[in-house]
Amino acid sequence: MDNVFSDVDCSSCDYSFTGTDDEDSRASSPAHEHALLQQPQQQEHEQPQKKKQRRGPRARPDGAVHVAKKNRRLKANDRERNRMHNLNGALDALRSVLPALPDDTKLTKIETLRFAHNYIWALSETIRIHDRARGASPPSPGSDARSWSSSACSSASSPPYSVSEPGSPEAPEDYGFVQADVVYSYHPNFLPYDSY
DNA sequence: TAGGCCATCTGGTCCT
DNA sequence: AGGACCAGATGGCCTA
Numbered sequence: 001m002d003n004v005f006s007d008v009d010c011s012s013c014d015y016s017f018t019g020t021d022d023e024d025s026r027a028s029s030p031a032h033e034h035a036l037l038q039q040p041q042q043q044e045h046e047q048p049q050k051k052k053q054r055r056g057p058r059a060r061p062d063g064a065v066h067v068a069k070k071n072r073r074l075k076a077n078d079r080e081r082n083r084m085h086n087l088n089g090a091l092d093a094l095r096s097v098l099p100a101l102p103d104d105t106k107l108t109k110i111e112t113l114r115f116a117h118n119y120i121w122a123l124s125e126t127i128r129i130h131d132r133a134r135g136a137s138p139p140s141p142g143s144d145a146r147s148w149s150s151s152a153c154s155s156a157s158s159p160p161y162s163v164s165e166p167g168s169p170e171a172p173e174d175y176g177f178v179q180a181d182v183v184y185s186y187h188p189n190f191l192p193y194d195s196y
Numbered sequence: 197t198a199g200g201c202c203a204t205c206t207g208g209t210c211c212t
Numbered sequence: 213a214g215g216a217c218c219a220g221a222t223g224g225c226c227t228a
Contacts, residue, residue, distance in 0.1 A: 072214085073205090073206075073207095075214095075215095076205095076206085076207095076214095076215080076216095077204075077205060077206080079215070079216075080204080080205075080206085080216090080217090081203085081204070081205090083216075083217080084203075084204080085203095088202095088203095108200085108201065108202090109201085109202085110201095
């Protein structure tokens with residue numbers, strides 16, 4: 001719930017100003033100089049002998065333009081950071097509604113997505129089987145999650161899996177949950193990663 | 197120490 | 213023009 005940013009520890013925030021830059025790192029804004037210029041990549045590949053050549057004496061634009069450019073970049077970095085934090089928050093929220101693994105290990109991002117996918121599918125299967133058992137009554141109108149499961153999975157086919165990736169399951173049994181009633185006894189040792 | 201996972205930066209592209 | 217989104221690159225941390 002409130003662990004939305006739990007995995008965003010600030011261990012990675014201890015930016016050390018490396019002072020290297022391809023462009024120019026001197027235009028650091030005091031507001032977030034902590035987020036600034038973690039540009040190790042440029043430094044990393046800087047050849048000791050061959051100094052990285054600028055494109056010419058005019059490669060560096062005049063100060064004002066350059067500073068404006070730099071500021072835009074910094075703002076973009078900030079937004080991007082925020083965006084990723086939001087994404088991680090959503091991922092955490094997703095983790096919080098998934099059954100917890102016994103060893104309390106935190107699912108990785110990809111595992112979370114796969115697990116959620118499997119879990120939704122399994123729950124949908126449960127509902128479908130339950131509905132069928134109650135007299136083959138069609139899914140109630142307006143049913144949301146069921147709609148796709150009853151249409152796309154009308155014959156217990158695999159859930160719609162838009163993210164095609166190598167080894168992505170084609171058959172339901174590849175999803176870790178073979179029978180829908182298995183959901184009731186959700187297997188605590190289910191390792192989503194292994195299914196792929 | 198290699199490999200996996202992650203956060204961040206960055207430049208490109210698309211959209212409003 | 214500026215923001216959102218995306219993918220590649222990079223370096224840090226952790227674990228087998």
